[in-house]
Amino acid sequence: MVLTWRAVVLAALGAVPVALWPVPGVVLVWALVVVGVCCLDVALAASPRQVALQRSVPTAVRLGTPVDSRLVVTNAARRRLRAVVRDAWPPSLAAEAHDAGRRAHDDPAAPVRAARHTVDLAPGDAVRLRTPLLPTRRGDRSAGPVTVRTLGPLRVAGRQASIPVGGRLRVLPEFTARRHLPSRLARLREMDGRAAVQVRGEGTEFDSLREYVVGDDVRSIDWRATARRGDVVVRTWRPERDRRVVVVLDTGRTSAARIGTVDDGAVNVGGTRLEASVEAALLLGTLADRAGDRVQVLAYDRAVRARVAGASGPRLLPAMADALAAVEPVLLETDWTGLVGQVRARVSQRSLVVLLTSLDPAAVETGLLPVIDGLAETHQVVVAAVSDAEVAALGAGRESVEDVYDAAAAARGDLDRSAVAAVLRRHGAEVVEALPDELAPRLADTYLALKAAGRL
């Protein structure tokens, strides 16, 4: 049983007779009138449980992409259905219609207006309702129940029931870093067919012969072919293909740190370190796949949280996005020994192992440093770390004395991290540290550089 504002108005109207004849009898009679009207309306309202509901929603959607939850409401009762239907979704999906498109629902105290629909259906009729959603957080989201509030003919009172209707939406990573992909692919193509001057080495393989043009290194002239064809011919090389790339995301406690609180207009402002790692992993994976390498992705803290192996070509990116969609930071210290064991179990020959983690000095000293030697012996290791945009902003503060002290602290932290990076480099690892937005392109550049140098 529910009341509407009309019941309040009806009750408030009673003030007039009560004021005119201020005797208890009038109060009682009007109270009985209000109660009677409400009961009558409830009795005449359609049953909210005789409404057939069908909800359909895409199984997966990229973060920040508007999506609709569609609800078909069919009046299965013999009475007219006057109702308010609420299609409830978790807060991070809730959206409000706006002048231009829609915006996220950001006031937790206010109801989500766009999720409420007024329906008026004759018996047997159906209506299709559309609830706008705007995913603002990565991960799996289960829909809430559908609440049906039916009203009587007077719309004074009615009945209400919350019907559990299934519904599940997987919010995939946003992958904003894909805008860096075309330029990196162009660089990759440039590397193909380049004369072997700069790139000749271990990780390159013979590609083809072509005519000499001015500027080619004379050392790359193939004298036999030149003798055969009577024209000066040079050998060209291309980066070796079918190398293995293992991208490891550290989902331990350091990945829960909130970075990038500096608003740069992206949907995912104030995300965790893991968000930036996921972006970098997606870009690197896509790039390496296009370069012909075999990509594996692993998310690990003390157990494997996600794993992608064996996918390539157009299936790789969906597989990676799907696997990484539900990965959340865990408040545990990462088991680096176990992580190295996982990598060893998955790849035996020399591979590029990319560790997406942080350069927190204490965590690196106790966790990564003891095991990096074993890993760097067999593999090319790249340690990619997300630095904090807020700390970077602190380091530039000169406004007041407090700012200068904060800047000094930030400078000291930078020095500590550079020292750690230097130690890692001495152990044979490449270190990439960048702000959240820049990590993905920087890591891609490092990959291309390694590939060009034949160090894969």
Next chain:
Amino acid sequence: MSAPTTEATGTWTASATGDGTTFASRSRRRWRTVRWALLVLVSLAALVALLAVLRPPTSTTPYDTGNTRDDGSRALAQVLARQGVTVQQVDRVADAVAAAGPGTTLLVPPSPYLLAQQAEALAGTEADVVVADAGHDLLDAVSAGRIGRAERGTTPPTPVPPDCELPAAVAAGASLLEPGLEALSDGVTTCWPGRMSNTAALATTEQDGRTVTAVHDAAFLRNGDVLTEGNAALALHLLGQHRRLVWLVQDPGDLSATDLDAPSGPGSPGESAGLADLLPPWFGAVAWWALLVAVVAALWRVRRLGPLVAEDLPVVVPAAESTRGRGRLYRRARSRGHAAAGLRAAAAARVAHRLGLPRSADRATVVDAVVRATGGDPHTVTDLLYGPPPADDVALTELARRLDTLESEVHRP
């Protein structure tokens, strides 16, 4: 499954009709939820009702005819009623004045809240008046100044004979009532004189054709003392003179029969008192109705449209907290040396990186390179990068600014 770069291809579809409950099952579930609370409420209500039934309707006001305690007067009122006297208890002076016509007795027990105007109103009645332990105002008014209060006497150690001709006093015989009244003029009969010459426990006088009797000690009305010596006989004689007895037990808030009592309308002086008379007559009913409307509004707002949908939020650790904490520690400890060293080392590392120096470069190499790059003074650069710690916060800020300037000069192509 969908590619993240394209729109989703798969669709999740689920349908439902009703939540599998029926009216009966919902009623059962609701009944199971509320039955214990209901049981407790019903037991409480039953207990309260039982106590209310078992407890006789008595009052605790002194001299009240329904009060059975020692300071009440139920015993006397009951005996009077059995003797055929109609006892009418009133709690407002105006009611007492209205009820006390000729041929009735008006009893005024001790009334500490009685005002002078109310005393005048009581004196204006045509009934025989009995006042017990009355104040100056009342005594003065009802006896027209013939009876006055002496200073407080003491209860006599032994019963005192009445020593007067008043039938009531004669019937009562010896008494332990406290004397404290004195006759201020002729025509006043006094009984039970005190040890001091002119005091008495009872004084009576005829005035305007009615009898006014004052008893200094109100003990003869009380349940606890009514059986002492001749108190009962005195009380029955004094109060049983007429068929009707008006018994005033004044309410503390009673302002009737005074100027303070705002008349509710012309021609009806002494009607109900208080704030209610200043408000329109429908105000009370509408206020109660407004409360009812508020209840309806609460019922309207209390039912939300479906439950809240919960969502697991990740634990979020602000990463810059530790850096801020470190900065605050520097500040609190006024550790300018450490702060300056951090700024200088970071600046030197950046400059060295920019100038292509190895990390192992010593300070002389760095200074040389910087001087070559910027054309500055070697001493100044050395002092800036490796000088003594700043003396105060201003010097620290200045140092930070100069380091920035130096870096920008080096970085300038």
